[in-house]
Structures are given as C-alpha cells and as structure tokens.
Amino acid sequence: VSDESFEDMLERVLDPAFRLAMTMLNDRSAAEDAVQEAALKAWRARARFRPDVEMRPWFLTIVANECRSARRARWWRVLRLPEVRAERRPDRLEERVDLGTALDRLSPQHLLVLSLYYHLDLPMEEVARVLGCSENAARQRLHRALATLRPAMTLKADG
C-alpha cells in the first residue's frame, strides 16, 4: 500500500475512530490526542499493513488501546463542565445524564464493546475483530457489559 493510499484509508476511518474515542474518554481534547497518537502508530506500522486486512477494525483496535492508556494516565475522571452544544440538544436529557453517569462508571472493556456495537453500529463480527476475540466471546462481553450497566436492563443484544 502506498503512503498516499494508506493516508486516504486512514482518513476514511478517522470519523468512527474519533467517535469511539469520544465515547471512551468523554473529553474532546483527550479524544483528539488519543486518535492522533493512534494515527501516528498506525502510520509507523504501515509497512506491516496487509492490503487484504480491513482498515477500520485494525485502526479501531489501536484507538481502543490508546484510549485505555489515556484512561489510566489522564485526569479523565475529574468532573467537567458541560460543553456548549446548542445544536445538539437532546430529547430526553434526564435519562441520558443518568445513563451517562452509569457509563462513566463502566470499565474500559465494557465501555468499548458497548461503543463498538451500539454507537458505531459495527456488526458483531467486526466487533470481535476489534476486541481480538471470537464472535461468541464478543457477544458474551456485550451481555456482561449490559448486565453491569444495569442488572435489570432488558436489552436484547442479539448481534
């Protein structure tokens, strides 16, 4: 893969990567740093990138690792003031804030699988590739994450 082609491929997956980092870190600056760091790592590893491998799960795996590192290292749990997002006023903000609090308390591995499946809407097969496990194991992780989020939740994650 030429450098230019690799850059283009990376560019195309920047959006889902950034959305994943935002849900994982809940902080724009931290997400920007994590994705940029992941992009550099991917770039430096481009010689090992095989054309037959899909870019999105490969790059999301790197982003997820960066987010885990950021969560360990950063001041990410400190309470933050809400961003001004006038253009995206949620419909049912009350539920979202409480669920958001619950998401804050989730472990990174649980948050990751929920983000991949419910936010990025990846098929379970791709979720499994990002997580580096079998499809069945990914499905189990998803169920465990939901169970941790709320024991009484009635979500049906049928993958």
Next chain:
Amino acid sequence: MSFDEDELRRALEARSGEASSDYRARVRQSLAADAGRAVNWTAAVAVVLVTVLTATSVGVLVASRHGRTGPVASGPRVTTPSPVEGANVQLSAPSANVVWALVDYRVLYVSTDRGDHWDQRTMPPNPGVRPAISFLDQSEGWLLAPGSPATQCQEASAAIWHTTDGGKIWHQLQVSGLDAAQCKEQIYFADRGHGFITAWDQNHQPSVYWSPDGVAWKRFTLLDPPDYKSSPGGFTLRVEWIKKVGDTYYLEAYGEQGAGSPYPDIPHRQYVYTSTTFGQWVWRQKVPSRILAIVTPARWLEIDGPGQLAESVNGGQAIGPYASDVASDTPVDGAAMVFGDAQTGYIAAAGTLQRTVNGGSHWTRLSPPWSAGPPSPGPTPTPIMQPTSVDLSAPSETVVWAFVGGSELFVSSDSGDTWSQRTLPAAAANDRPVEISFLDTTTGWISTCGGTTTSLWRTSDGARKWVESGTLPNPPGQCVRGLSLFTPMVGLAAANSEDGGPKIYRTSDGGISWSASSLPDPPGFRSAPGFTLSAHNAVRFGGTELMTAYGQQPDGGHAYAFRSTDDGATWSYVATIPNTAVSVAFVTESRWLQVIAPGQSVETTDGGKSWHAYASDYSQAAPVTPEVVFGDASVGYATVRGSIQRTTDGGAHWTPIKTPGT
C-alpha cells in the same frame, strides 16, 4: 429495537462528537511530519503540532527537525492562572448606580444602589465553562458562554446570550463570524451597536471580535507590542478587559515572556491598546499593573501592590503613588477594579467588595451576598438546570445536606421539606467541588478536585465560611473520593487507582495530616493492574466503620463490604454484596439495604451474612440505580436522576421530595 436500546444509543451519542476539519488537517499534517515531508512548514506550525501530541510523540516530531529551540508548550488544559483567595467576581458597572456581579462564574447579582443591596438574577440555561458578562444598564446585557476548550485553547465554541429584562429571560443569539479557533474569554458592549469578544490561545496572537449588532462578528488580530513577541508555548497575550471611555475604546492585554525571549528579565507584562475606529486596535503603551481602570481619558487608577493604588492624571504618561484608604489586604492577584463613572468605582478581591464614591481616595467595604454567607437564604433561590446530580449527606434524622449539580449546596433541618442555600468554598478556578460530608447543621467537609490534588475544606458555621484544611494527592486519572467525616477531627477518604488498588486515607486532626491504609483482597478476588478495588464512602456505627468497594475481575464485577474498628487504620473483609451495580445503604451496623425497584430490593439483617428479598415501593424510571443514605434507622434518602425520594420507615415506603434548587 427496544426502548432501552434507544436510551443507550442516545447516551453514547451524547458522549460522542465529530472530528473537525481542522483536526483532520492536523492529523494529516502530523503524519506528513512523521514521514519527513512538509519541509516548507514554519517552525511555529511545527511547534503547534508538537504540543498537540502526547509525550511519546514529541521525540519523533518535527521540533528538532526544524531546529526550534524555544519553549515547548505544556501545562494544564485551561490555563487561567487564578490563585484567588475569595470568590471569583466579575463586575460590570454601566453607570454610577448600577453594578452587576457574576460570582464564581455561576451566580449573577445586580445592585441599583451602588452595591448596598443586591438581587440575584437567573443565569442562562447553559452558561458555558467560564461565562463573562457585560451590561448596559439594569436591564440589558450579554453573557458569553464559552464551550470546553481544546488543548491549549486551540479551539472552543461559544454562545452568546442576551437579556433585556435584567436577567429574567435570556435569549441565545444566532451568531456568525466567531471562528472555532481560540478560547473566547471576555465580552463587552459599549452600547447595542458596539460589541466586542476577545479570544486567545497559547500559540498565537489574541483576537478581538467586533460586532455592530451582537450577531455578526468580525475578527481583528491584536498585534504584538514593540517589546513583546508572541511565541508558541503560552507566551501570548490575553485581553483583560475592554471599555469605552469618552470617545475612545481602551483594551488591556497581558502576557508572559519566557526564557529566550528578547526581554527575559520582566516575564509578566501588560499593555494598553486603544481604538477610535470601531474594530481596529493600536498599541498605546505598557503599564505597570494588570489591575488598571481607565476612570477618565486622563485619569487612570491601578492597584500596584497589596493595598497600594497608583494614579495617572495625564492619560498614562506618568503613573505615581496615590493616597487612599483602600483596604491594606486588597491583593493584586485576582482583583477586579471597575468604575461606573468618574467617581463611583468598585474593587472585588478575595471575596470582598469595596466601593468608592469619590474617585478612589476613600473606600468602603460592602457586604454583598457572596461575602456575607449564604446568598438569599431560603428555599430554592437558585434555579438549577435539570437534569443534574445530587450528593446527599444525612447526619441525623432531621438534618440533610444536598450538593446539587456539582455547584449548589443546600441544607435542610426538617428532613428535606424546606432548604436553605449555603456557599461553597472559593477553590482555585480549575478545581471542582466533588463530595460533601456533614456531621450536623454546622460542621462538615467538602472536597474539591484539581489536576493533581484533591483539597479538603472544613466549615464549622454551616457552610458560610470554609477553611482549606489539607490536600491529598490524586491517584492517576482520578480524584480522591469517598469523603466521610465521623467527628470534627476524624474522617476518611479513598484514592482509587486502576493499577495499585485503593488507598484509604484517614485523619484524626481535621484533615491536616493523613495516614494511608489499604483493603485486603476479599476471598476469590485477586488485585492486578486493571483489576483493582474501588473504595466508596464509609459510615460509622459506634466504634465500627463500614465501607463498600467494587472491583472488576476477568469474570465481571464484584462488590464487597469491609469493616474497621480502629478509625480506618486496618480493614477486614465482611461480606460480598449480591447486586454489584447498586450501592449499599448501611441502615444500621447489621441491617443493610440495596434499594433497586419493586420486587428487586434486597436486605440483610445480619451484617451481610445472608440476604433476602425486601418489599420496598421505591420506583425509578431511569436505568440507573439510586444512591441511598440514611440519617438514622428510619429516615433515609435515595437520589437518582437529580431527584430525591425519602423514606421514614427504614426503606419500605418512599415519597418524592423536591430537589433544592430545581
């Protein structure tokens, strides 16, 4: 798709965001830089890139490649230096009689009698991170609502709110022309047709936007003064204020020059710019102090040192000492000085407010609400946006404290029927209040969390005044949590680390000194990096402290109860908590509850040895379980989604009560 799935998707979406085009360009540039391309980049661009990458990238990047030897940016994300000893107060004095005060960026007051009496006014529903105000009179004004800044203030959104009825109703203006770049900081309107907004970042010259209507804005770059050179890494100017006096607009900008700059001997500098053509600014002169008020075009007044004023009577050409009786403890750092006309002026500093009505020689200390104790005591004086969070501390059957939305503190002495608002400590601007713990109506603690430490504040007069009693180091990426006060001198707090497990800090001298202990691994739990316990708040019954902790293992989450009988010096495992996602309410030493929903609540009456179903009518709508605290064996409170429910029979029946401030 079920309803719950929708909720989850919305909650995840609410955390998410889109990569901006500038950011995309930045990533692409960083790849190009790493590949050794972009040889035509300027050193400044290269340094900007260095600063947005994490430390591991710095060595790889282009700084050395381009030979830049100056300072590399680092430091906090939001860099306002504000070691303020009192409330942070912004003043807007549009006339001799009218003065507005925005206290701690969150409470708005107005006085129409030169500060003798104050009325609290509402803030816009979303006032942003560090709002700024400007008023024309007692009715019309604007509030700048900045969004959360990107690293080094490279980007930040901003909204502008407008009121024409003295802050009763705010309308958000649909503005254009404000770039995404830079943090927006100050707002000033000389009249409806002449408005300004200032913006800055750590790597570029500041901007001054100007607008003839408050809606359409144009940007002007403030050029460096002759003895100042803007350079990346924080050596840039920021605008302190803008004001029209006579026919001229004045602006003060301040900044720092670091080692290697042309003039390293005077790092802190401030300058006055003027404008006689709307929107275009010209450097005028350097001034000795950042706290400067242009009283008239000829007469300038500044605070030179603690309690020391200086005056110029020739438009800043010569500035000398000025005799006044301003309070000798009036600091320079964090002070604000404004004049409503040539005679009437105010100095807000360290939580105090002084007024002069004779041009500055005689000053009187006023008693505004923010320095006289609780602002407008009484039920629900301050509207708080819903949704919000509530942290409760219930030290007895009747007394309960509520810390609402992370910004308002209330106390009730009738089990939550009526509430009075109390003040929060004036912590450093970047610190956020986190948790409360009270012993009664007068004595309690609050913790405020900064980047590296969590500070503990004590009050002994019902949260009218706070004293910082000590600090604890934050664990990586987190604040100190689990604040639990048992006596005025004895208390606990927990520092949870994903790598090293929890440290349980205990103090016996009111928070001045702390000792640390740890929790043992419960049976079947093996602590390892990423799989450690997180300790929560503790409660005391007689000589016994009980605490819960939650931890992840490869097979999922687990929750446990621990006991101490020596004020937290040592802890032992007591029991496993059946429901890992629900907090435990320790009603008595032996009776514990997990309140969930009708048919799901569980109870133990033997200190966790056995659990059984418990009939409770507690109901919740959100997919998050409540936090429950009990003041005694009968009266308890459950909070979820910013609402409070109360039980008076030990948890069987629950009734919603009004959340204070909402």
